[in-house]
Amino acid sequence: MMSDAWKTGTLKIISGSANMALSRKICDILAEPLCEAKVGRFADGEIDVQIMENVRGDDCYIIQPTCPPVNENIMELLITLDALRRASAGRITAVVPYYGYGRADRKPAPRVAITAKLVANLITSAGADRVVAIDLHAAQIQGFFDIPMDHLYARPVVLEHLKGRDLPNLVVVSPDVGSVERARSFAKRLNAGLVIIDKRRPRPNEAMIYNIIGSVEGMTCFIFDDLVDTAGTLVQAANALKERGAAKILAACTHGVLSRDAFDKINASPLEELILTDTIPVNASKSAKINVISVAPLLAEAIKRNHIGKSISELFK
Numbered sequence: 001m002m003s004d005a006w007k008t009g010t011l012k013i014i015s016g017s018a019n020m021a022l023s024r025k026i027c028d029i030l031a032e033p034l035c036e037a038k039v040g041r042f043a044d045g046e047i048d049v050q051i052m053e054n055v056r057g058d059d060c061y062i063i064q065p066t067c068p069p070v071n072e073n074i075m076e077l078l079i080t081l082d083a084l085r086r087a088s089a090g091r092i093t094a095v096v097p098y099y100g101y102g103r104a105d106r107k108p109a110p111r112v113a114i115t116a117k118l119v120a121n122l123i124t125s126a127g128a129d130r131v132v133a134i135d136l137h138a139a140q141i142q143g144f145f146d147i148p149m150d151h152l153y154a155r156p157v158v159l160e161h162l163k164g165r166d167l168p169n170l171v172v173v174s175p176d177v178g179s180v181e182r183a184r185s186f187a188k189r190l191n192a193g194l195v196i197i198d199k200r201r202p203r204p205n206e207a208m209i210y211n212i213i214g215s216v217e218g219m220t221c222f223i224f225d226d227l228v229d230t231a232g233t234l235v236q237a238a239n240a241l242k243e244r245g246a247a248k249i250l251a252a253c254t255h256g257v258l259s260r261d262a263f264d265k266i267n268a269s270p271l272e273e274l275i276l277t278d279t280i281p282v283n284a285s286k287s288a289k290i291n292v293i294s295v296a297p298l299l300a301e302a303i304k305r306n307h308i309g310k311s312i313s314e315l316f317k
Contacts, residue, residue: 002031002304011307012055016064016080018073022097022278023063025296030304039076049079057090061303066100067257067280074100074119078126085127093306094128095299097279098255102137120144132302134279134295135226135254150312152302154254154277154295155186161275161293171195171216173223175237186224195221197237217245227255231262235269242270251275256282263287
């Protein structure tokens, strides 16, 4: 819990229904009460949001990851933003720990939508003055917003979790070429080597591994990625590393979407541990291999720094 010395005005934290537990942790750290809001449904399923406190002129933060059910949670975020704007909030920040539709960040084929940009437009039009997100699927999504955007990284939280562990002959594994920059940065801070997996994705949620660039025989392999969805790619990578002689395989993914039979795949895989953060609610009881760590301190510090006008980039130096 932080002292009150940093407070410079009225701060209001509002939670959507997607991850109330994370919102409460953030409020506990900041020693701020959660702003009372009512989220309901009409008989036909339409979302009804009402802010139950006066927020006129306040610095408001709505915490709502756009995790499954994705479309429901996005609409709830948009409606809450609109409610805050119409209530004359002074500044409105959308804190979106997991930014859904982030994988649709370009046109890989003719006549497809760039949905990551569409969602950015919707959030801006709904009334957000600023957006905070953690580990976007592609860094260029920051440029999809016409408002200030703070891109946070879960890397420090994972590194803190690993502190003091004995991980001999460690190499960090990038699960695809697009994740090399993320994995290289992580490897640098662990003073570890880097291995890259060359994969192709013929269809969504399907991947084929063609080659592993780098030696993994007898090594402790640490797969580092932004999200795990069906776990197909992650488990394929773990199997390929095991076939190449890896001694131990661990993984860390910021966002645990874990759809379809992901838990079954993880349990049957050679992975010894999968570290996830709580950007998305995760039922860790379904797998003894899953370890959930919290990004609440990171988000609380980012909110505090935004509120008092301090640099956020200093968090990652």
